[in-house]
Amino acid sequence: MPSIDFVITVDRTMMTNHHGKEFLGFMTTAPAVGMPEWLWMWICAPKPRVDELGRPLEAPYGLRKIEAALKRAGFRAEIIDPDELDKHLPHAKALMIGHHDFFAFCAPSNVWWAVTKREPVNRKYFIKLMESKPVRKFKERGGKIVIGGPAAWQWLHVEDLWDRWGVDIVIDGEAEKVIVDVAQKILNDEPLPRYIYVAPHEVPSIEEIPSIMGASVNGLVEIMRGCPRGCRFCSVTLRPLRYIPIDKIVEEIEVNKKFGIDHALLHSEDILLYGAYGVVPREDPLIKLHEAVISTGVGTVGWSHVSLAATVAAQREGKIVTKIMDLIKSGTGQKFIGVQTGIETGSPRLAKIIMPGKSAPYPPDKWPEIVEEAFRIMTENDIIPAATLILNLPEEKREDLDATVKLLERLREYPSLIVPMYFVPMGVLKNKKALLSFSIKPEHVDVMWMCLEHSLYWAPRLASMYLAENPVVKLAIRLFLKFVEWKKRSLERKVREILEEACRGKYMHKPVNE
């Protein structure tokens, strides 16, 4: 077996392709509901195919970037499935782990946790990984543990766990450049800093971002980094805007195709801003991008995120959305695409305070109208949004929630899923006492309930369009939705009870050892 110095991994909730359906990944942010945990995990996070070395066929894109950066610098690095670590950790120098939400502090995990009072599976499986036998033995032998990824900031709020699990270094920010220095230091046995923050001016340039060398989960490829909108609650906005050139995007799609992944999931905080003038979409780069992607011969094309304002702007400017969707439909034969988007609030007052750029190029006063127009454009063009709302935003008032309820009523007719997120102030995370007494506010219950009703109304219809090809998974999800339909009345009472209990202060962010 070839020796690997740098083993890159993550727990099962991320080391999976979600049966080829990214939306099923939402389930990994919640505890198992209405079924045993093993079945829940099997539906949303099946083990990927691995080779004889334990390398997964598909791996999270962020891990692929770290692997590529290390390999490009000449290091022996591989992504290894978490169930296969014992094959390599006895000889490895470092274990590198990247995650989107190590401790379920991010939305929507924190909402499900607060509402159900049970730990979401992402947190549970990450803890399980850190406490697994191969990882404990690796640490006893003196191996280094390197942590990174978009949720690296969470480690600043769990300092006791650094010692408990022997974490040597946490890298917070885009790591493609610094990981090479860190790896060299590890090989040289030099001391490591405990924490590296990659500031916006230190992020890698386009040339310094390596192309992936193995397949990414569901064919995800990045088309740009950063976002110009500047919402107050979002860290993406701190990162400078960089458009990945089309030839690099195509190169990564070809890598995925080489490994049999016949799907291109384009990733950006806002697909329609690729090549834009600020926040004004441009037809030329968008059409060129989609033509190039389709010309690779991929079977399907997906989008990760679009903003509602860019959807409206693109459609008003020469029906760009329709033109792109026509290209995708005629080029691949697919009938629709699903995409994530952010409503966040239905209140123009609050939008003006916390996300004044979100509605641009239109004024925040028009935010509810923009949201509804974007939902209409999406429906007319066979785009299914999974939208987020953020509750408990700073400076939120009762009148803002009333405006959100009104908007939700207007959105009912558009096929979509709407998921409530809960804003957890950093101060709460920093202070353990505040953390343990943090609660959902009673005034949020109505909005949460409306989101649930909206999503339950549309879920069965969307499920029949979207469900995984695997007939057993299909059946399991159908049965789950039937169960929800059947239990709707008692469920309504139960959910209201749970939400009201959650209001009475049972927020469950507890230290791991309690």
Ligand code: SF4
């Ligand atoms: S639009 Fe989205 S990605 Fe951009 S700053 Fe706002 S929340 Fe962040």
